[in-house]
Amino acid sequence: MSQTFRIGTRGSPLALWQAHRVRDGLIEAWGLAPDAVEIVVIRTTGDAIQDRPLSEAGGKGLFVKEIDEALLDGRVDLSVHSAKDLPTALAEGTELAATLPRADVRDVLIGGSAPTLDALREGAVVGTASLRRGALVRRRRPDLKVVTFRGNVHSRLEKLASGEVDATLLALAGLTRLGLERHATEIMDAETFPPALGQGAIAVTARAGDAATREALAKLDCPATAAALICERAFLTVLDGSCRTPIAGLARVNGDTLSFRGMVLSVDGARAVEATREGAASDAAALGAAAGEDVRSRAPADLLAAFG
Numbered sequence: 001m002s003q004t005f006r007i008g009t010r011g012s013p014l015a016l017w018q019a020h021r022v023r024d025g026l027i028e029a030w031g032l033a034p035d036a037v038e039i040v041v042i043r044t045t046g047d048a049i050q051d052r053p054l055s056e057a058g059g060k061g062l063f064v065k066e067i068d069e070a071l072l073d074g075r076v077d078l079s080v081h082s083a084k085d086l087p088t089a090l091a092e093g094t095e096l097a098a099t100l101p102r103a104d105v106r107d108v109l110i111g112g113s114a115p116t117l118d119a120l121r122e123g124a125v126v127g128t129a130s131l132r133r134g135a136l137v138r139r140r141r142p143d144l145k146v147v148t149f150r151g152n153v154h155s156r157l158e159k160l161a162s163g164e165v166d167a168t169l170l171a172l173a174g175l176t177r178l179g180l181e182r183h184a185t186e187i188m189d190a191e192t193f194p195p196a197l198g199q200g201a202i203a204v205t206a207r208a209g210d211a212a213t214r215e216a217l218a219k220l221d222c223p224a225t226a227a228a229l230i231c232e233r234a235f236l237t238v239l240d241g242s243c244r245t246p247i248a249g250l251a252r253v254n255g256d257t258l259s260f261r262g263m264v265l266s267v268d269g270a271r272a273v274e275a276t277r278e279g280a281a282s283d284a285a286a287l288g289a290a291a292g293e294d295v296r297s298r299a300p301a302d303l304l305a306a307f308g
């Protein structure tokens, strides 16, 4: 392969790590010269907004819009994303081209004043920007105070160190990629504290119909992770999950079998409606969609109202 590739990415440390992973993968898989794969950092609207919750500013799409534009303009050939930050509706003219092998899907607690969620004192303050994490925290510890907490992983750790909050929650995958997993004081159980759809997976998008880029990326694709992600995104699509909706779930693929469990919660965590499905991994999309329909048919009206 004598082709060159330009990879579009956000400039956060986590995004750069993930883009480098794809770059290294392409170079190694195809024996490319190091200068054949270039990383192009693109600043997104989401990166610029730091003073308010993104759900108020327009949601997850804010992190991909400018990158999609670069892809469609031909300024870059592929873009690398944390799968959980990728909106369910991809920009027209772009498509999922590869899903890297999934890392640990679990969240971790980083405790300042106590090491575990159960050990935090009554009324302790937990900082998170995630409605899902907030709802799951309140579900187990209704006495805790959940406050909105944005910024990248490093700035969150600083706020914790300064005592602004007693604890925060982050994805183990992200912390590990940044070499910061030593800060985790409790690994949350994926059953009782289910992750975000797509958590721990890295997704690569390309221009629809760009066969050469797709073929190059095929060597990096993990079919089991791809099936899990397709299932989880189908669940999210049916529920039209937005940043205003506490929603969680996980597909596990074992051989040819896929098992999925997804749930929607009330913001205060007091109520949850969940569904499970198991079937052939090749039916990933149908299984996720069926679980989504199931949740939608049983969720109380006020819970679904959050879906707008």
Ligand SMILES: NCc1[nH]cc(CCC(=O)O)c1CC(=O)O
Residues within 6 Å of the ligand: 082, 083, 084, 085, 169, 170, 171, 172, 173, 174, 175, 198, 199, 200, 201, 202
């Ligand atoms: N929303 C930000 C984001 N997007 C992906 C990750 C972590 C890596 C991953 O889940 O793949 C994080 C940080 C976090 O939630 O702790």
